[in-house]
Amino acid sequence: MSTLLPFVRRAQAAPDPAAGTHRMSNSEKFISIEGIARRYPAPGAKTTTIFENLWLPMRRGEFVCMIGHSGCGKTTVLNILAGLEAPSEGAVIVDGQAIAGTSLDRAVIFQGHALLPWRTVLGNVAYAVSSRWRKAPKAEIEARAKKAIATVGLAGSEHKRPSELSGGMKQRVGIARALSIDPKILLMDEPFSALDALTRGTLQDEVRRICVETGQTVFMITHDVDEAIYLADRIVLMTNGPEAKVAEIVENPLPKDRDRTQLHHAPGYYALRNHLIDFLVSRSRTMRDAMPADYDPRHPPVVRPSLSEADAEAIAATTEPAPRRA
């Protein structure tokens, strides 16, 4: 096991030549962000461009995390996906249809939980359920709400008010509310950033379990590199704003079957982690100032962090097919 441990070699990422040719086919795209831009009026009759010409496809059932520094427009991307904001240009296609406004198919888990404080836990979740199934009888609404509350482990707290709950429990209610409407897509805006490390870990486990069980398509924004590694299938790296770009899309080489406590022993973990941190520390800035000559915003480079020798051997030994090295 010791040979798998980190820093065998600094990870250096390079675009995977295979990934470059193997683009996601149209039939694979469940969500397709197509050339969206967001501009705000700035003082002096100018406009500030948060990002423009942003393209990003997502598969059905995929867990995508977006990482970037504050001000790169992550939340704006999420709000556009949710339909809360309209892009200044471009469109978002979900399941073959351009989105217009919000939809019950796309549930949002808000950063600040956004529970209605005058309603109980059950009332908050039932509010979502009754918005989804407007004609449903009261008993059915309650049953569905209770089921969602039980899924996040809050059975027994149905009649508490949000003010009586801890931060972690409030966010669980937020998750239950989002799950209760059987969405096709879950959108999460730094859902755990306000929580302490222990609670955050437990909730990450919950979310991962629920998403794997239900096969949810998830788009999540986070600042936490470890959270992204644990949860995501692919990690989207944004350069610094304004005029942020999708620098690259990192494929997570870790097996789908993950254990949070053993994650840092998994082959490829440190290569991936170092790659992400290197990006946040320096490349998010340097790349914005000078994008590579062959950068194509329609097809941002897809990257697998190159592995250490030991990592590669370990992966080869498992059933996972060995990733190509750059």
Add this chain to the structure above:
Amino acid sequence: MTRSINLRAGVLSLALLAAILLIWQVAVSGTGKTEAMDPEYAALMGQTATTGKSAMPGPLDVAETMWKHLKDPFYDRGPNDKGIGIQLAYSVGRVALGYGLAVIVAIPVGFLIGMSPLMSRALDPYIQILKPVSPLAWMPLALYTIKDSSLSAIFVIFICSVWPMLINTVFGVASTRKEWLNVARTLEVGPIRRAFTVILPAAAPTILTGMRISIGIAWLVIVAAEMLVGGTGIGYFVWNEWNNLSITNVITSILVIGLVGMVLDQLLARAQRLVTFPE
């Protein structure tokens, strides 16, 4: 600890009351014979001239009058002699009507203005100009157009209660948290359901604050309005007793007006607690 502070506050209150009553009694009581006088002349002149007793009634006089009023508050012996209960009922009735009308107008209009930045800006100058006008300044206009003094009083109550409610409703509605509105939007909640299930509960504490300010102002204004329009009501009663030079009745009315005002305020305070939510 809280019990002891409540107890001490109660004791202090009672001690203050006793001191005030004592000083009052001493201040208005006579000082003895001021000068030698023919007894028949003295009887004509009354105690004020003969013993230096103040014309101001003492606390015992007031207590006696008050007891008399409370014993039989609802008698009616013609237009100038009605029980204090009947007069209060007239005043409370007028306030209820004017205030009720103001609620019906101010809350929906406040919702409209609060939800629309355009309306908010367009109507702001009107509100800013009309709000500081003393409600009694509307009285001549009301008398001229409505041609009924009792209805005019109700109108004056309406116009003075409407502004605090309107302004607070606008503020409460406009400051509904964006994240709560976003929850409603992502759940595809329609505008009417959103108004009742998100904005109204969110703004309710602020609206109730406005309603509480309004009821206080309405109760202040009704006394003055009834002094002007006359006929019935506690304001008219005060003025009538002043014309009768019955200071005892005036003091009694002051106390009763204060008590009713306190009850109205406490009713709204209770309502406010019902809609306030802890965050």
